[in-house]
Amino acid sequence: MAGLSSPGIGSGLDVTGIVTGLVQSEQAPFESRIASQEQTATSKITAFGSLVSAVSAFEDAAKKLNDATNFELNKISPTSNEFFSTSVTSEAAPSSFKVEVVSIAQGQKITSGAYADDDTVGSGTMSLTVNGSTLDLTLDGTETLRDLKDKINEAEGNPGITASIVTDNDGQHLVFTSDDIGLDNAITIAVTDDDGNDADALGLSKFAFSGTDTADMLQTQEPKDAEILIDNFLRVTQSSNLFTDAIEGVSINVKKANDVGDNNAITVSQDTSAVGEALAEFASSYNTFLETSVSLGRVNSESQIVGKLVGESLLRSLTSQVKNILSGSESNGGLSLAALGITTTREGLLDVDETVLKSGVDNNFEGVKNLFVGDDSIMGKLTETLEGYTGGDGLIQVKINSYKTTLDRLDEERANFAEKMTALENRLFSQFNAMDLLVGQLNSTGSYLTAQLDSLPGVVKQN
Known part of the structure; x- marks a missing residue:
């Protein structure tokens, strides 16, 4: 008897449905497991990405305070008046000068x-x-x-x-x-x-x-050179209206000549405001880091919200190290963040008292510098610690890479399993088709024998 062209035609069974059901019963637990593992890995990657962003911003703020050049900034007053404008670099020493603009340079x-x-x-x-x-x-x-x-x-x-x-x-x-x-x-x-x-x-x-x-x-x-008189004594003449070498670190751009004998004072002093702003930025970035780490590692029993990094030892270790460093004080003089008006709230966040901070920076600028600048300072230790977590080789990136490897492995497992399911489906179809063919043949033989028996003499057909 020729083979059957449609699965189930010989036996009357839904062979396609049966095979599909059997394959799906094999696939379901696998897909459930893989999907769960993928969701976990993806969630971890996202969470560690949020963490590394917060830590990197915190690290940048710490590096800024650890950079000595930010404690060497100067300011000058006035920056501009009717007769000249000024600018200053860190090369200038705190001091005051009287400047008389004798003449303005002009062309012929x-x-x-x-x-x-x-x-x-x-x-x-x-x-x-x-x-x-x-x-x-x-x-x-x-x-x-x-x-x-x-x-x-x-x-x-x-x-x-x-x-x-x-x-x-x-x-x-x-x-x-x-x-x-x-x-x-x-x-x-x-x-x-x-x-x-x-x-x-x-x-x-x-x-x-x-x-x-x-x-x-x-x-x-007529052509003229520019000329200024410093402190009624030092005369400087040049062809340009911009004096950059008269006073070290100070640039003076002359605009108008003074009346003879008249002058204007300029004052160079340390710019402590930049340090205060950097400290406020540091406190803000720390709070963002802490809020991020708490959110990722917390279990809220009331709302039943579980942080995506609950149980991650890396998160606990990082938070603990940061808190230990910030609680320390500088060995020479015992100056600490608290002495500068930067204290910890009940929630663990940093709170900045602007008045105390300004007073602390203005009155003990060198002490503040020693607290933050150098490898052994608070910011030096903090920067070194945070660098171990951020960057391409940092501990956080290592974690992210491990979960990315997990996703790659799961993709490979899914591809291999798909091949196994295809082979299983083909094998089941082959087996059921063979059975279907056999049942069809038996049914055909039975029908033939029944017809022959019914045609024998003396056989009464019962309806």
Whole structure:
């Protein structure tokens, strides 16, 4: 008898349903176990991720207080007034000075005589010099004032001069302006006139200038250096309006000259506010860390909420180490966080008394620095401890990596199990199909025998 083309057609059984049910009965406990383990691993990864974020922010705040440069910041007063603006670096020593702005540096302007729009300027060679650099221009006698302006401005070897045309009631004037300020950038113009006379005030000779006004070239703005007088005694002169080397660590940008004999005081002092702000930031980041660790490791019997890291020894160890370090005090003088107005609440959080903190920092700045700066300080020990938990090789990341490995293993188990279930399904179908075929054959044989018996003489068929 030929094989059956549809499972169950021979026996009348739902072979497909039976096989599917048997396979699912094998899969169900496996999937339940795998899903539970995956959920646990994923939950742990998320929880440790939250923890490492809080710890990293806390570590950054501790490092900031452990950095000596944050205790070497200065402030300066005033930062700006009518006569100058100031800035200060950590190189400056706390001190006060009187500063008089004697003069402001400025560039030079030289203005030519008047020309009509189509007047030519003459022929020959014009040499323009600024601070040792010279530009030589050759003119053929066809150039107008505008042409000369363009030749100067567009020349590759321009030594630092901008030419402009200004028109007044008399006509057009060519204005030569030095690009940089200060006496060193004064402009000199020498000419070699094709008429053979460089001093006849005709042709190109009209543009000659060597620092003294002529009938055709007037200095409309003299070049000046900037000059300041410090403490009515020390005189500093330079071509720039920004003084960076007069007082070590202090920059003074002059804006306006004082009246003769007048001056303004500047004061450099330690900037203790930055340390106070860093301490407040530290307390805030610690509180975030503690709240995160408590939330992750707590069992709330009332709400039946269980922290995702309950039972994790790493969490208990980290919290314990941090609390032990913060409860310590600096050996020289016994200064502690509590003495600076940073105390612990009943919930274990840090509370900052701004008044006590400011007073403690202002009155014992060196003591505060010693408490926080250095490998053996509170912040030094804390930073070293936290570094062991954060980073690519930290204990928290090791935990995260172990749970990621668990997820990879579970994926591999699921793939292997899927192959086993496929093989089981194929085997069951094969077995049930064979049975179905046999039952079909037996049913067919039975029907045949029944028909033959029914056709025998003397056989009475009973309905």
